[in-house]
Amino acid sequence: MRTLWTLAVLGSLAGTATPALADRAPTASERTAVERVLRQAGFVSWEEIELDDDGPRWEVDDARTRAGVRYDLKIDPRTLRIVKRERDD
Numbered sequence: 001m002r003t004l005w006t007l008a009v010l011g012s013l014a015g016t017a018t019p020a021l022a023d024r025a026p027t028a029s030e031r032t033a034v035e036r037v038l039r040q041a042g043f044v045s046w047e048e049i050e051l052d053d054d055g056p057r058w059e060v061d062d063a064r065t066r067a068g069v070r071y072d073l074k075i076d077p078r079t080l081r082i083v084k085r086e087r088d089d
Helices: 002-017 028-040
Strands: 043-045 049-052 057-065 070-075 082-087
Touching: 028 043, 028 049, 028 057, 028 070
Parallel strands: none
Antiparallel strands: 043 057, 049 057, 057 070, 070 082
16 A cells, blocks of 8 residues: 555656746847748737747747738748748637
8 A cells, every 4th residue: 555655646746847848938039030030921010929849839929910910920940931820810
């Protein structure tokens, strides 16, 4: 019984010992490069830019066109091409 309890405790601690990967903000040079891509694609403003650890992809929230249409974007960090454009109503 004690062995079972020990295994249960160790199993629950294993999840807390593993560091969680988190999205991160761009460095100054990365931000400049991503913003250049956004402007060239016709966007005039945007909210958050972060590197998603699942991918990885740059995620841009609420990128707005001149007409005011908002999109959530994903940008390939190697090629800096917009790989996903989802309208955000």
